[in-house]
Amino acid sequence: MALTIGEIAKRAGIGLETVRFYERKGLIEEPPRTDSGYRQYPEDVVARLRFISRAKDLGFSLKEIAELFSLRVDPDTTCADIKRRAEAKITTIEEKIRDMQGIQGALSKLAASCSGSGPAGDCPILEALDSQEKDW
Amino acid sequence: MALTIGEIAKRAGIGLETVRFYERKGLIEEPPRTDSGYRQYPEDVVARLRFISRAKDLGFSLKEIAELFSLRVDPDTTCADIKRRAEAKITTIEEKIRDMQGIQGALSKLAASCSGSGPAGDCPILEALDSQEKDW
DNA sequence: CTTGACCCCGTAGTATGGTACAGGGTGCAT
């Protein structure tokens, strides 16, 4: 039972333009067509689209997801290869978290230095942004 | 003593194309020109460009930085207004950190579930991405 | 046989923050 692009998009919970976009990006295969040119998707493409959504939720870019698929297809790929990818991703995410925490700490410090009264001209936050030194 | 665009860019530690880009975006004012059309920057524009870099480091977008400038110019703006902006930014950054931590936790769980041996076809990471339920 | 929902393609636009030309003119030193 083949599905139309609208059906498959609905089942995967994404827009149908997005399905075509993923096709152009090589994330899903080009499906067979009807005589009139309509795409005819096998049902398991829904699972693939959900895989993409889940991987995106885990912070993988579309490019990385495409790599994941090609790894999976390659018979020489091992479980360890996949694990390495996941661990590399964990590392970059941890780095991002640390960066964000640094930013958050600096901003909190700045916000704390501001009494919240008086004109903006005297605001210690803007002054800190103006000053040459950044001690944050 | 007016500075050329190249000088000012060098002093601010950014590219000169970026200076023009900021001008187009309204982050710095259009400077006066020489008869031949060269931009002539007053020295304090360096401070403004540094302010932009610093605010960017703190996670503000260019649009938000432009707002900060217009707040600063507005005589009705108070220190409390600036503080509110900073606190709002802290909140959104904290949210992002929590999101990232969720992703990191989920990925770590998946990576831990993988022994790292065997073919990719049996990889529990890929299986988790394939499965309907996400318990992560 | 008409109407409306759905599909096709290609292209362009969105937001973000720049970067890179191409094809010129200018400023200064030798």
Add this chain to the structure above:
DNA sequence: ATGCACCCTGTACCATACTACGGGGTCAAG
């Protein structure tokens, strides 16, 4: 006076992930 570094404008391009639109064709119900 000639060479080189620097400046000018406008436009196009990079990555990321879509989203929208125009101008068509198709399918199924009534």
